Amino acid sequence: MKITVTKGALKNLKGDLLVLLMTRKESKKEAEKKLSMFDIAPAALKDFNGKAGESLLLYQNGSKPKSPRVLLLGLGDAAKADDFRKSSEALVRRSVLLKVKKLVLDCSSISAWSATSGEPTSMLAEYLVDAAKNASYRFDRLKSGKLDKGKDSGKDGKVLLKELCIRANAGSLKAVQEGVHRGSIIAEAGNLVRDLVNMPGNLLNAEEISEAAEDSGRKSGCKVTVYQKEEIEKLGMGGLLAVNKGSKAPPTFTILDYKPHCEPVATVAIIGKGVTFDSGGISLKPASGMGEMKCDMAGGATVIGTLEAAARLELPVRVLGLIPATDNMPGGAAQKPGDVITTYSGITVEVGNTDAEGRLILADALTYAVREYKPDTIIDLATLTGACIVALGYGVAGMFSNDDSLAAALYEAGKHSGDKVWRMPLWEEYDELIKSEVADVHNIGGKGAGAVTAAKFLEKFTEGHASWAHLDIAGPAFSASKGTKPVSGGTGFGVRLLLAYLRELK
Numbered sequence: 001m002k003i004t005v006t007k008g009a010l011k012n013l014k015g016d017l018l019v020l021l022m023t024r025k026e027s028k029k030e031a032e033k034k035l036s037m038f039d040i041a042p043a044a045l046k047d048f049n050g051k052a053g054e055s056l057l058l059y060q061n062g063s064k065p066k067s068p069r070v071l072l073l074g075l076g077d078a079a080k081a082d083d084f085r086k087s088s089e090a091l092v093r094r095s096v097l098l099k100v101k102k103l104v105l106d107c108s109s110i111s112a113w114s115a116t117s118g119e120p121t122s123m124l125a126e127y128l129v130d131a132a133k134n135a136s137y138r139f140d141r142l143k144s145g146k147l148d149k150g151k152d153s154g155k156d157g158k159v160l161l162k163e164l165c166i167r168a169n170a171g172s173l174k175a176v177q178e179g180v181h182r183g184s185i186i187a188e189a190g191n192l193v194r195d196l197v198n199m200p201g202n203l204l205n206a207e208e209i210s211e212a213a214e215d216s217g218r219k220s221g222c223k224v225t226v227y228q229k230e231e232i233e234k235l236g237m238g239g240l241l242a243v244n245k246g247s248k249a250p251p252t253f254t255i256l257d258y259k260p261h262c263e264p265v266a267t268v269a270i271i272g273k274g275v276t277f278d279s280g281g282i283s284l285k286p287a288s289g290m291g292e293m294k295c296d297m298a299g300g301a302t303v304i305g306t307l308e309a310a311a312r313l314e315l316p317v318r319v320l321g322l323i324p325a326t327d328n329m330p331g332g333a334a335q336k337p338g339d340v341i342t343t344y345s346g347i348t349v350e351v352g353n354t355d356a357e358g359r360l361i362l363a364d365a366l367t368y369a370v371r372e373y374k375p376d377t378i379i380d381l382a383t384l385t386g387a388c389i390v391a392l393g394y395g396v397a398g399m400f401s402n403d404d405s406l407a408a409a410l411y412e413a414g415k416h417s418g419d420k421v422w423r424m425p426l427w428e429e430y431d432e433l434i435k436s437e438v439a440d441v442h443n444i445g446g447k448g449a450g451a452v453t454a455a456k457f458l459e460k461f462t463e464g465h466a467s468w469a470h471l472d473i474a475g476p477a478f479s480a481s482k483g484t485k486p487v488s489g490g491t492g493f494g495v496r497l498l499l500a501y502l503r504e505l506k
């Protein structure tokens with residue numbers, strides 16, 4: 001989607017749809033004056049209250065207006081980021097239904113909204129653009145279009161929004177342009193994550209994740225290093241190698257490194273689970289819903305997206321991204337329940353269940369990150385447990401941290417970005433549940449607290465690092481059914497959360 005910014009007179013702007021964005025207050029006070037510019041009877045306003053995301057479609061009278069269709073779009077109280085996101089998402093949904101190719105969005109009042117929300121004008125433009133690009137995302141690259149008829153349609157038969165033109169006053173033009181730039185970067189990173197998550201297991205294996213990281217690094221200027229199986233063996237990454245044993249495709253371990261031009265304010269390592277397909281291995285999962293397990297590399301994809309955006313936004317933070325990647329398959333050579341493996345740290349693990357594979361590959365990457373980079377902060381993201389979905393549902397990630405200030409910062413970043421996280425405990429009592437009779441630790445706990453025991457397992461591989469957080473994104477990373485969300489599949493959860501966190505580091 002192309003985005004342009006203009007200060008041209010609203011009446012002269014041409015588009016398939018002209019959108020008048022207004023707050024609840026404006027819908028009562030100034031709307032009548034605005035509508036009179038367009039030869040629309042003010043009686044229409046009786047049906048419009050300006051609630052965030054509310055819309056009312058009207059048609060201009062007169063001969064040949066530049067934009068015959070006018071949409072009133074509610075902005076709520078223009079008080080918080082969510083008001084802007086909600087209305088922008090509603091706008092895109094409506095545009096798709098109306099087969100709009102170019103829309104003109106009137107943001108003439110953006111400096112007033114900046115005052116009501118207490119946020120800079122550029123941030124408001126960023127929210128609008130990010131949400132619009134996110135909402136117009138479609139995963140259609142695997143559709144050949146051979147069975148579709150008709151011109152101008154996307155490959156899934158829908159007309160796609162091609163251009164968004166934002167109208168702002170001369171005084172706010174520069175700020176709006178800055179926001180458009182940043183919003184585009186963030187949405188492109190989010191949509192890259194969604195693309196990767198949506199790629200099925202046969203089209204995205206560990207090597208292809210590494211290639212995606214390399215492509216992204218070339219685009220953003222991050223340094224990318226890929227360790228192949230031989231090097232992983234030399235490093236002694238016994239967790240990653242054990243999970244890979246049942247697979248025909250070799251594992252990879254990818255490291256992205258973004259160094260700012262200035263002296264970094266901090267070094268943050270982000271680690272993402274990159275299981276390109278999780279069959280469960282010998283502890284095979286039930287057939288129903290197994291296809292969703294193509295999403296099991298969402299943590300790894302989030303690492304790629306976050307690094308790309310951090311570099312393109314030129315954040316003053318050094319960010320490292322680490323992705324251990326493999327699929328988890330049964331096979332003659334696959335690891336077996338009861339096996340004991342030695343991880344990169346030297347810690348031995350009894351593998352009670354081969355379906356608890358994410359923690360095995362993350363264990364190696366966590367220890368590697370601590371030893372090699374000594375980062376100030378380590379954050380891992382993983383579609384780790386079904387138990388976390390039982391606890392928190394599909395909208396929220398479980399957060400575990402040994403650092404109260406990191407947990408508080410991530411909680412705030414979650415609220416602000418919309419990628420919400422909720423803290424869960426790491427109390428000592430849970431250690432009992434992952435004791436092993438034959439090895440240092442067991443990869444599964446007993447009944448109950450499945451998300452917590454997974455986190456307690458990971459904690460053992462952080463070598464006592466004082467600032468670590470684990471985010472279990474099994475619920476929010478992937479939307480299985482059309483349900484409440486407009487599009488199913490990868491959601492891009494985590495990119496906006498991490499960027500909001502990184503942007504607050506000073």
Ligand code: BES
Nearest residue numbers: 278353355356383384385386387444474
């Ligand atoms: N990848 C799954 C977790 C998952 C479940 C992700 C649902 C997304 C949606 C993970 O590897 C897994 O299989 N976990 C097991 C752990 C159990 C064997 C201790 C689980 O949650 O059942």
Ligand code: ZN
Nearest residue numbers: 278355356357
């Ligand atoms: Zn599993």
Ligand code: ZN
Nearest residue numbers: 275278296358
């Ligand atoms: Zn898994």
